[in-house]
Amino acid sequence: MSTRVAELGRRAVIKDQQETDLSYRTETVAQRYGQFIANASLESFPGDVVQHGKMLVASTFASAALGSTLQSSKLIRQLEKERGGIPVSTAWFGGWDKLPPVAAARLNGLMSDAAASDDSDLRNIVHSGTQACASAIAVGEARKASGTEVLEAVIVGYEIAGNINTSMIGGLQRKGFHGCVVATFAAAAAAARLLKLTADQAAHALVLAATSLGGLHAVAATSLAREYHAGNAAMMGVSAAEAAKHGYTADLSGFEMPRGFFDTLGTGCHGQDAVDQLGTKWSLRTELGIKLVPGGSPFHAVAEAAAIAAEKGNLDVADIKEIEFTLPDYPFPGPKHPTDLIGIAHSPFYFAAAGAADREYGWQHALPEKIADARIRSLFDRVTRLDYDVPNKTDFKSGAIVRITTVDGAVHEACVLAPKGAAVRGIHWAELRQKYEALMPYGGVSAKHVAESFSLIQDMNVLPSIHDLIDTIRADMPS
Numbered sequence: 311m312s313t314r315v316a317e318l319g320r321r322a323v324i325k326d327q328q329e330t331d332l333s334y335r336t337e338t339v340a341q342r343y344g345q346f347i348a349n350a351s352l353e354s355f356p357g358d359v360v361q362h363g364k365m366l367v368a369s370t371f372a373s374a375a376l377g378s379t380l381q382s383s384k385l386i387r388q389l390e391k392e393r394g395g396i397p398v399s400t401a402w403f404g405g406w407d408k409l410p411p412v413a414a415a416r417l418n419g420l421m422s423d424a425a426a427s428d429d430s431d432l433r434n435i436v437h438s439g440t441q442a443c444a445s446a447i448a449v450g451e452a453r454k455a456s457g458t459e460v461l462e463a464v465i466v467g468y469e470i471a472g473n474i475n476t477s478m479i480g481g482l483q484r485k486g487f488h489g490c491v492v493a494t495f496a497a498a499a500a501a502a503r504l505l506k507l508t509a510d511q512a513a514h515a516l517v518l519a520a521t522s523l524g525g526l527h528a529v530a531a532t533s534l535a536r537e538y539h540a541g542n543a544a545m546m547g548v549s550a551a552e553a554a555k556h557g558y559t560a561d562l563s564g565f566e567m568p569r570g571f572f573d574t575l576g577t578g579c580h581g582q583d584a585v586d587q588l589g590t591k592w593s594l595r596t597e598l599g600i601k602l603v604p605g606g607s608p609f610h611a612v613a614e615a616a617a618i619a620a621e622k623g624n625l626d627v628a629d630i631k632e633i634e635f636t637l638p639d640y641p642f643p644g645p646k647h648p649t650d651l652i653g654i655a656h657s658p659f660y661f662a663a664a665g666a667a668d669r670e671y672g673w674q675h676a677l678p679e680k681i682a683d684a685r686i687r688s689l690f691d692r693v694t695r696l697d698y699d700v701p702n703k704t705d706f707k708s709g710a711i712v713r714i715t716t717v718d719g720a721v722h723e724a725c726v727l728a729p730k731g732a733a734v735r736g737i738h739w740a741e742l743r744q745k746y747e748a749l750m751p752y753g754g755v756s757a758k759h760v761a762e763s764f765s766l767i768q769d770m771n772v773l774p775s776i777h778d779l780i781d782t783i784r785a786d787m788p789s
Contacts, residue, residue, distance in 0.1 A: 370443035401414050431475055470495050596734060
């Protein structure tokens, strides 16, 4: 017995020494993320990553301008105005109301998502840029931050969410969860950066965000819950960062623990493998897709390939017998006969029909008159999805293959590996300018202030205050 007692005592001493020896402790995934949030700087980011961060800001404003006209945005704007609070951050467009940061982030994120014209992580369609920008600008405005500080927060937020998303591939939507449960980390990280949280506080903010949000993928595909999710992702991310700043804590092993975030929503507890890539593999360089046309990113390539195939054959609608499309890296179905924006955003059948009928696909295809276009709708029952094992599947990133068979038996095929606006394909400021000029007027912004604000975003890293950008965009609003 005495030998057993002595052994237990020896183990207790060793355990006590280990717990007091900081070198023995292993950092959790959340703590690694917290260090990146607290210590990253614009000077350390690659040049293309910085440019893509600026492009995200332009894209988010543009999509929100269109989204501000939709009923879901108007409902949440009214709700947040009635709720009230300290008015320090701007709700974009509309009446340019002042709200608390958490409310402004919610509304602005919801508006950008509502128009289905924002951005996507092309691996599994998580809209992290919307959350990063909406939250960074709302919190940055309240903190009187500079353009550099807000841009840093946007990039940090996107990269944290992108890294976490690496451990979600094969899980998430396949388990029934909506992408908002990952996008919320972009909001939490961006807010944590601007609130100047310590590394441990930022880590707690992320775990609080991890345990705060839910969202059903199936419901988002068929209803206004889609943008409601986006608003909640921004709101809960900012809320988690604010709570952590006030001292609220969580279990810092919440990502990698059994039945934790990675295990429950992803494919296992493998987050440590992904976090090792942080700061060396940039999601803004490899995974980003900025929407240069409206609707779900997985289907943009369907429309482009259909347009190319129709152009090859110089085809009219009457010439087309059948359109077959293949999505090598996207397994989920969509409605075949959509009747509204939510429906067409999730319908590869609409993208195939519209691309083939008009030999192009653009912002006009999100408008009611195009959705109701008889020429496009006449093709729906001639469109079929063809799933097969594509030999070069790994070459595709939200890409598509489209084959059009004509009534006289001719076949015209086109393949698009990645959609326009994909970072791996190259994103150009001229493309962003076209999007910005097309959508910002929906928010009541004049051509003069569209041009001026776009230039400010391009030079955001030298902008003295984020207020300068907000004031320029809202300059047409009566005092």
